Amino acid sequence: MTWLKTLLLATLSLLFLQSASAEQLGDVEAGKEVFGQCEGCHQVGNGARDRIGPHLNGIFGRKAGAHERYGYSKSMKRASVDGLVWNIETLNSYIENPRVFVSKTRMAFDGMADPVDRANLLAYLRIFSDNPSDIPEAEPTAFGSDRDIDPAILALEGDPEYGEYLSNECLTCHQLDGSAEGIPSITQWPQEDFVLAMHAYKKKLRTHPVMQMMAGRLSNEEIAALAAYFKDLE
């Protein structure tokens, strides 16, 4: 590594430790433009899904090759077993030259030489990681117990028309177009996640008081109806 890169990384890491604020890593707006080079294969943000590449929501702190349904290369799987976790340093190196970092990665990208571009890109991606407004209510304490639910409840088929009516109540706060400022988007949320989350609120495993109250009076069928409605919204 050249001294310049080392210096940059050291600076980035320091800033990152000090504030964990994406803006200080690089320029988020500029990073959004840089992301144009990635978005042929990767999605990020509300409703992002795995496409040619895995979606990048929550990439910071994620174990490499961790997306269950995504077909990673053997190299990436091995790196994952070896304990690769995506953070500012590992991502920076990987993006700089993917095949150097993970030899036979499927990511067909030649690398990004400019350290400023990379810093900006990472600043942009960082927004979609620990910012709760982009991750539907990811209470760490709720994990694990969310799934403790009667399979019959998960199997309920909701009525989207009833869901549309019920959704009126959600839309006082959650915006239909997927914008998320201070309140997460629930548009296109996968059906099962939706049902699990609402039941976790109902059982007060998830902590948000407004959502505990709203979910608390929804029947299993009503939750299924809402999930059926929100999953297919344009």
Next chain:
Amino acid sequence: MKFNRREFIGTGVAAVATLSAPTVLADGHGKPKVVVIGGGAGGATAARYLAKDSKGAIDVTLVEPSRTYFTCFFSNLYLGGFKELDDIGHTYGTIAAKYGVNVVHDWAVGVDRDKKVVTLASGAKLPYDKLILSPGIDFVEGAVDGWSVASQNAMPHAYKAGSQTELLKAQIAAMPEGGTFAMVAPPNPYRCPPGPYERISMVAHVLKATNPTAKIIIADPKEKFSKMALFQEGWANHYAGMVDWIGSDFGGSDVSVDPSAMTVTIDGEETQVDVCNVIPAMKAGRIAEIAGVTDGNWAPVNAMDMSSKADADVYVLGDASQQGDMPKSGFSANSQAKVCANAVRGALTGSKVFPAKFSNTCWSLIATNDGVKVGATYEATPEKIAKIDGFISATGENSATRMATYEESVGWYAGISADMFG
């Protein structure tokens, strides 16, 4: 397990259907007509949902005098310097262009319920099959001794957002060093129960920065108020020694003002003040009274669909309605509007009517990043809208929670604005 919706909402639908189903489709020609009076959280939401969900099958007209509507909610944040006036101003362009609502900027001055016609100040007449009134509030005359609407420039109420809010903000900025800000708080029930106390917090926030020796006194006809423990804790934490709240136990209900002399007399003691924010007792917006659907100060409604108890073809939403347990808030009005829109559309087009569900949350800002909230869910009972469950922020919460609550309120503002105005 296969699930059939009729099994679980069957009774609710049946009950609503008996009221609403067979009146379908007015007089044969043309589309059914709905006139909505008032373009705030109740009226704008109702108009937008009716137009959106009926997909053009209902002719929806929204009557609202203001071209730019300033929301009362978040107007305190403008006073506190957290928002610009433009941030809380909204226009009806999207409702008109995207959803096809016929927006008329005029005052409704008459309602003939026998002929089912609304008269506007311009003289225009709007026939309706269903009329939705969401006129907000007016003030009870003579409620505060010495104050009338004619003195609102000397002693603003700032309880309808816009020029009054600007005036109050300018008066606060012009206070002399060490001056006195007085508020005459309203008796229950009134629009936005935590509103006066959030306002006190925002005024204190400004004065602490610009005029730290200034004083704030509140004459309150009530013994207690919404989120009282939270506000009092916040005032002690952020604005120690600045805020003097005088409840009814200490003479706060015995108040008179003199707008020309700028004095406030509380329990016989006269005080010279620099700014006086008089928030008088409230009643339903005047058109509700003109329409003859009020009983006393407010318009009683049926909980299941917000229809007036005086006329099944007239609905009253939001602050003007007397519905039971919900507070008079923008959130409540928005919630009621959606229940009402679903019922009105069902009555006019035969679409499915689902059982009513209501909810409300009120966020308040006490100081920078110090947000609190209170909320509840409600159901329709034969007597009233009845509270089911609720919550309130706790005293002594950590700063991260309070900051998250504030950020959430900002998100809610964006959400409800989009829900009202498209």
